[in-house]
Amino acid sequence: MGLGVVGGGVATTLIDQSLSISQKIGLPVNLKKILVRDLNKPRDSNVPPGLITTNPEDILADPSIQIVVEVIGGTEPAAQYLKDALSSGKHVVTANKEAMAKYGPELFDLARQNRVNLLFEASVGGGIPIVGSLMSQLLANDIQSIRGIINGTTNYILTQMADQHSETDFHQALAEAQQQGFAEADPTNDVEGFDAVYKLSILASLAFHQRVSPDDIYRQGITNLQPQDFRYAQELGYAIKSLAVVTLEQGDIRARVYPALVPVEHMLAKVDGVYNAVEVTGSLCGQVLFHGRGAGRGPTTSAVMGDLIDIGRRLHINQPPIPVIESGHTLRVQSIDDLETQYYIRLNIADQPGVLAQISKILGDRSISIASVLQKDTFPDEQKAELVITTHPARDASVQEAMRLVAELDVVNQVSNMLRIEG
């Protein structure tokens, strides 16, 4: 069985493991070519130099290569490689969440037309078998919701901010994550939620058997969080986690990625550091939670090799490809305007009488009922104070509108933060 690999990252491990893979498949596996960008980049010593190439045709045009593994990520040139490989009748195993989220339907069509497998366990949750479980073991369930912590970088940063007695601000925590190798030099993709949006697009599409595009997912990054948000959240009995959530309510899908308050006793509140977790709620299974390492060479290789063994076993006995996402359902994917949830609102206000009355009126006029009020960190010299409000469940668009009006009040210096409460 001939194998081509796009990307040097997991190639070493695949070479180390090739005997084990062959045994598990029941056929010898032959890693034939590794496509890289730079021939001269230093590599682990176990990679035979003859395997390395910079010419994609060395993989795509080689009829002895039946399976292509892609681990470079990003859209270009990766997505083109994926399309070309499928069009050439090669099975594909990919870790590429961005390409799967953006070009999923086109890639699935190509796989179907060419009667080849397209597997992508490594695209979400690293070594956590969430993709395969949704495609197979949990398939009997009508999925009601998925709530996950699926970006390790942001979870590491939020854990640091929460642990260090809330004295670390976002930029310090980010710098530390970068130093530890848990955040990239340009962290935008992670801290602004794009990475989690791609992954949630994949999970939601699997769960609801129809495409949920990244464009349909509400996105809010974590850059706006301040140390005091963690202090107040803790005082109120919550942790702050960047959640990826998709829910089915009254036949409509709603998907969002945002930092949210999670009750401290909830399992998701206990997911720390670079770990990922995904909680699936199904009509039959109830809540099932998966927890593990969401990134890194080992977990990625675990997922890629699992897919590889799956395809290899099928080839071995001439099985047809695994059925890909059906598109039977056509549920509407809604914005979060009509989402009903609780809110945490932090305001910087003038420390004078009557402020709360003005704010409550704006909220009350929009049927937003206040659950708790804390006035904190009063600075008498500056005649400023911090006001933390939590609400009972309210309509998202109403709360957003209320915050715009509250921000315009003379007695309000700033709407410092507005976070949803989940769970």
Place this chain on the structure above:
Amino acid sequence: MGLGVVGGGVATTLIDQSLSISQKIGLPVNLKKILVRDLNKPRDSNVPPGLITTNPEDILADPSIQIVVEVIGGTEPAAQYLKDALSSGKHVVTANKEAMAKYGPELFDLARQNRVNLLFEASVGGGIPIVGSLMSQLLANDIQSIRGIINGTTNYILTQMADQHSETDFHQALAEAQQQGFAEADPTNDVEGFDAVYKLSILASLAFHQRVSPDDIYRQGITNLQPQDFRYAQELGYAIKSLAVVTLEQGDIRARVYPALVPVEHMLAKVDGVYNAVEVTGSLCGQVLFHGRGAGRGPTTSAVMGDLIDIGRRLHINQPPIPVIESGHTLRVQSIDDLETQYYIRLNIADQPGVLAQISKILGDRSISIASVLQKDTFPDEQKAELVITTHPARDASVQEAMRLVAELDVVNQVSNMLRIEG
């Protein structure tokens, strides 16, 4: 596609879900017969009376029934039904942990010989997709250990004992579990660890690709736990959980089911009530934890239907059966004599000078080093005290021997408990 069901439990749900199953498989599913013991038992109204039978031949001899679902549990007559169904060339989906653990090799042989599928996701962990994940997505890993809470009844009892400020003794907690329907009238199978042993036998066999028999698994029940054990454990920073553990150390497998102390910050310590959790440590994926409902009609149906859809899809496109457990490896399955772990020991001693010296000598002579000593609950009137010792890692057989000798000391009234510390 014709379906026969052995056992009335999930039949209602299967009837309700048959349209959904048919859609997911792509073929109409036809539930033809439900085998029950008692025709006159009251049943949900949606079961057509013509489907019910007490004659197994109505399923086994019907050539239009291609798949048999077995959910009655226990060895006889269930195991015979399983053998007969496989021998008749019928695919089998079973929730029967006892039959799979005791007769697994024979059943797998029958499945192989008759070229049919034998799937058993529901046998361990209810709606948690642990069986399928070990058989597929995590297959690339060399498994290093599995640690799980896989008996909901004992976990419910232990959670009650821990939560109620350690004022509830085992018998009260058991009675309450029975009242809530979480424990059976004869609770032996659960509280003495047999149920967990069967399940661990299945998980270990999947993880290590060879049979791990229930007879090879060390078993200790939870009936010996006292309220003060929970108090002392908490004071030392541990929870008490009934764990099912299999580890691979220096090429040897060691498997055991016992109540153990788990550090409170460990994810397994946070698994409460009737929930189950399984933590798999693999060479590539690291630690992956699965958490969810381990029993009940919904979770069982989720797992059974997942297997059913899997088989149905394969039949639809004429796929050969899923490969069953290989028997390539032949690792030795060892007793826990050479297990090296830490211990928690609770002794009832005479409250007089020199006692600790005598105990320490016995431990020291067997290279068992003490990590902490607490002298608690002294009863001066009776001249008795309670001594709680934790040790550094020591050999299990040595600690067991030391406890026999300690029990014989004049100054020791009783070795009240000896628990392992895991994690």
